[in-house]
Amino acid sequence: MRAFIAAVLLFATQFAAAENISIEDSQIRQPMPGRTVTAGYLTLHNHTAVEQQLVAVSSAAFARIELHQHSHRDGMMRMEQVDAITIAANASVSLAPGGLHLMLFEPVAALQPGQTVGLTLVFANGEQLAIEAPVVAMPKR
Numbered sequence: 001m002r003a004f005i006a007a008v009l010l011f012a013t014q015f016a017a018a019e020n021i022s023i024e025d026s027q028i029r030q031p032m033p034g035r036t037v038t039a040g041y042l043t044l045h046n047h048t049a050v051e052q053q054l055v056a057v058s059s060a061a062f063a064r065i066e067l068h069q070h071s072h073r074d075g076m077m078r079m080e081q082v083d084a085i086t087i088a089a090n091a092s093v094s095l096a097p098g099g100l101h102l103m104l105f106e107p108v109a110a111l112q113p114g115q116t117v118g119l120t121l122v123f124a125n126g127e128q129l130a131i132e133a134p135v136v137a138m139p140k141r
């Protein structure tokens, strides 16, 4: 009986995973004037007992969105596309400046701080999670 319950729980976890993933502190940086690419950040919380993987993000407001990682190589800060962002069981991953981030290409319309952009997050198990991310001004340095 216990094995049966475990099996049912595993099944339920795999097919309702997105409901067990929550998103916090999402934001999309307003593109710099004249630029058609910008970055987005958020924190993913995995409330399940299995690893989850964010594999894609899409939005009607952008032509293309990639998952990126910053890395130091040969003393240079660069960024590269990654296939997936893994969130360990019962853990969180933050996308933040200088690390993992969303790279958003070619906004279909000008973005202003205060508006929100709908994003669809796609996970490796096929689950999808829709969120509204606020647009924020590029911080001054």
Ligand SMILES: [Cu+2]
Pocket (backbone or CB within 6 Å): 068, 069, 079, 080, 101, 102, 103
């Ligand atoms: Cu990038």
